[in-house]
Amino acid sequence: MKILLLAGDGIGPEIMVEAEKVLTALALPVTLDRALVGGAAYAAAGHPLPPETLAKAKAADAILFGAVGDPRFDNVERHLRPEQAILGLRAELGLFANLRPAKMFAGLEDSSALRPEVASAIDLLIVRELNGDVYFGEKGTRTTADGQREGYDIMAYSENEVRRIAHVAFRAAQGRRGRLCSVDKANVLETSQLWRDVVIEVAADYPDVTLSHMYVDNAAMQLVRNPGQFDVVVTGNLFGDILSDQASMCVGSIGLLASASLSESTQGLYEPIHGSAPDIAGQGVANPLAMILSLAMLLRHSGGDEASAVRIEAAVAQVLADGCRGADLGGHMGTAALGDAVVAALNG
Amino acid sequence: MKILLLAGDGIGPEIMVEAEKVLTALALPVTLDRALVGGAAYAAAGHPLPPETLAKAKAADAILFGAVGDPRFDNVERHLRPEQAILGLRAELGLFANLRPAKMFAGLEDSSALRPEVASAIDLLIVRELNGDVYFGEKGTRTTADGQREGYDIMAYSENEVRRIAHVAFRAAQGRRGRLCSVDKANVLETSQLWRDVVIEVAADYPDVTLSHMYVDNAAMQLVRNPGQFDVVVTGNLFGDILSDQASMCVGSIGLLASASLSESTQGLYEPIHGSAPDIAGQGVANPLAMILSLAMLLRHSGGDEASAVRIEAAVAQVLADGCRGADLGGHMGTAALGDAVVAALNG
Ligand SMILES: CC(C)[C@H](C(=O)O)[C@@H](O)C(=O)O
Ligand SMILES: CC(C)[C@H](C(=O)O)[C@@H](O)C(=O)O
Numbered sequence: 001m002k003i004l005l006l007a008g009d010g011i012g013p014e015i016m017v018e019a020e021k022v023l024t025a026l027a028l029p030v031t032l033d034r035a036l037v038g039g040a041a042y043a044a045a046g047h048p049l050p051p052e053t054l055a056k057a058k059a060a061d062a063i064l065f066g067a068v069g070d071p072r073f074d075n076v077e078r079h080l081r082p083e084q085a086i087l088g089l090r091a092e093l094g095l096f097a098n099l100r101p102a103k104m105f106a107g108l109e110d111s112s113a114l115r116p117e118v119a120s121a122i123d124l125l126i127v128r129e130l131n132g133d134v135y136f137g138e139k140g141t142r143t144t145a146d147g148q149r150e151g152y153d154i155m156a157y158s159e160n161e162v163r164r165i166a167h168v169a170f171r172a173a174q175g176r177r178g179r180l181c182s183v184d185k186a187n188v189l190e191t192s193q194l195w196r197d198v199v200i201e202v203a204a205d206y207p208d209v210t211l212s213h214m215y216v217d218n219a220a221m222q223l224v225r226n227p228g229q230f231d232v233v234v235t236g237n238l239f240g241d242i243l244s245d246q247a248s249m250c251v252g253s254i255g256l257l258a259s260a261s262l263s264e265s266t267q268g269l270y271e272p273i274h275g276s277a278p279d280i281a282g283q284g285v286a287n288p289l290a291m292i293l294s295l296a297m298l299l300r301h302s303g304g305d306e307a308s309a310v311r312i313e314a315a316v317a318q319v320l321a322d323g324c325r326g327a328d329l330g331g332h333m334g335t336a337a338l339g340d341a342v343v344a345a346l347n348g
Numbered sequence: 349m350k351i352l353l354l355a356g357d358g359i360g361p362e363i364m365v366e367a368e369k370v371l372t373a374l375a376l377p378v379t380l381d382r383a384l385v386g387g388a389a390y391a392a393a394g395h396p397l398p399p400e401t402l403a404k405a406k407a408a409d410a411i412l413f414g415a416v417g418d419p420r421f422d423n424v425e426r427h428l429r430p431e432q433a434i435l436g437l438r439a440e441l442g443l444f445a446n447l448r449p450a451k452m453f454a455g456l457e458d459s460s461a462l463r464p465e466v467a468s469a470i471d472l473l474i475v476r477e478l479n480g481d482v483y484f485g486e487k488g489t490r491t492t493a494d495g496q497r498e499g500y501d502i503m504a505y506s507e508n509e510v511r512r513i514a515h516v517a518f519r520a521a522q523g524r525r526g527r528l529c530s531v532d533k534a535n536v537l538e539t540s541q542l543w544r545d546v547v548i549e550v551a552a553d554y555p556d557v558t559l560s561h562m563y564v565d566n567a568a569m570q571l572v573r574n575p576g577q578f579d580v581v582v583t584g585n586l587f588g589d590i591l592s593d594q595a596s597m598c599v600g601s602i603g604l605l606a607s608a609s610l611s612e613s614t615q616g617l618y619e620p621i622h623g624s625a626p627d628i629a630g631q632g633v634a635n636p637l638a639m640i641l642s643l644a645m646l647l648r649h650s651g652g653d654e655a656s657a658v659r660i661e662a663a664v665a666q667v668l669a670d671g672c673r674g675a676d677l678g679g680h681m682g683t684a685a686l687g688d689a690v691v692a693a694l695n696g
Binding site for chain 2: 083087113118134135148153154156157185187188192193194217218220221224226238242243246248250254
């Protein structure tokens, strides 16, 4: 398997080192390649997703992605900003299915802002559509009839886009507790009405899955009130962005959650759901566990190596159960020490 | 002052009765009128916002609004659904500024899903733009080049729309702790980029207010992690819908939060932020406190009667501090008993 490592900006390179340690410890038959992405690529090559990087990404079986984002480039033209690299990869590689699991780890119940009895019940999977919605519709600025500047972005979903993500979500629910909640804003948006209609059509193929629908405002409320009620949640690109970040914080730290972005093939991109955290970059204090758990998802979904994925996940759970904590969880362990602890747990 | 009472659907009529009790107890010189709205109006007159209701709304100094929404009409054509009534009133009356305060009440710290030390710090105001965004842009279904159904909605903000809501938010921050956080998704949306640019322009008029910016996904996370960090939050219609419902749940029950929807004049519409709750309608168990607190906001913003507003708010706080709880907060007091308790506290 050919894996492309895109470390990116901020804490990306530091946490990538720890994922590589884990990969080395597993001694798997993989070949590794590297390329620049995000602000690092813009600084070196004038574009956040240079052609060489994109070509390598297309040629790889899987991409392990750190993070992009660099405040130095917040004011360059939009299409040259670091974040465009991840949007570009999602679009160019057809990575339409973003899986964001959130589950409480044993020993972390007291780290969540939620009360322990509420937090401990969290075991959900957000399936976020990643190639459409208001992210990728026509957008720009124009002048209104009365001479005002106006910004606009077109939100849209076509039935085939909804259908393929719905199938991913229903299949995921079959492999879990059999419940799927589709989140939309069908009382206001035509995009959501079509979404809901198509999800209902697809449901006919999955009589073993219980489908429900929830408006996004209510979903944001229910994720605080009682997140344990959710099994699989399927939603569009924008609502998925908001709800998955919210869910991550319910688990205690955004430094613990991994994600997979999948295409129609087995090719995928795997990244922590946190960002580049420029405020703590270079200090060796970033939590590498989400990055390491992203590697586990890579081995599972693109490598077909469930055994190694489970080994990594068990090692991370062990390290947390043993009380290892980085600064994000009020502890003192640095990035490298946490990575070493995972490797020790893998071997022990 | 002429107040129009629009009780609406579900629990709307029950909780409206309790607000009227409070109004009667205050013996203020107001004239009351009533009209049908939402599903109730659709059932009686074939439209959720009949012309007579709209005319009365336009003629009123203030509107006290219960809730709309009735599952019996979920499948009628979109423009005839109960929710269209509230969207229509917001548009027709130019109610562009939605104020949604969220503050922890003494004695309710243990009712929040958040840990008490996190929840007790909540004292924020969400200022939501209510006349624009993807809610009111062109929308519909069309057929793509390859024959697929596609739903679309245009998201847009013009600079004057952003400017007037920004002024409301900056002034609100001046009257509070002097901090304003503008929430957008400027790393992806042109609508958000214009929003951010204009908010920064308006900030020049308010050197005494500290302005910050946050992406909406991060805001959803921070509202769970540490809601106490926020003073005033200003955001667009869609993000405001999601974040204000989320914030309400952090306070313990959505049955406690009121909102004001204001125009350029002193005319305004006041409503609980919860919905019509059809599942508990007619049982006399709905919490009337958000409705009663909406009346307080009405007297403050449209009536210029700060003293009566403060009296009502103090009475509600007293009732909660005394341990009065409805089913939403794990207690046994019904709708009427809670309303009576507020009246008793007012007089006592
Ligand atoms: C960086 C940004 C464009 C991105 C998104 O909004 O999708 C991020 O928030 C994410 O969720 O991966
Ligand atoms: C009923 C619905 C159209 C409405 C909205 O989305 O604005 C409601 O959720 C609200 O927040 O007042």
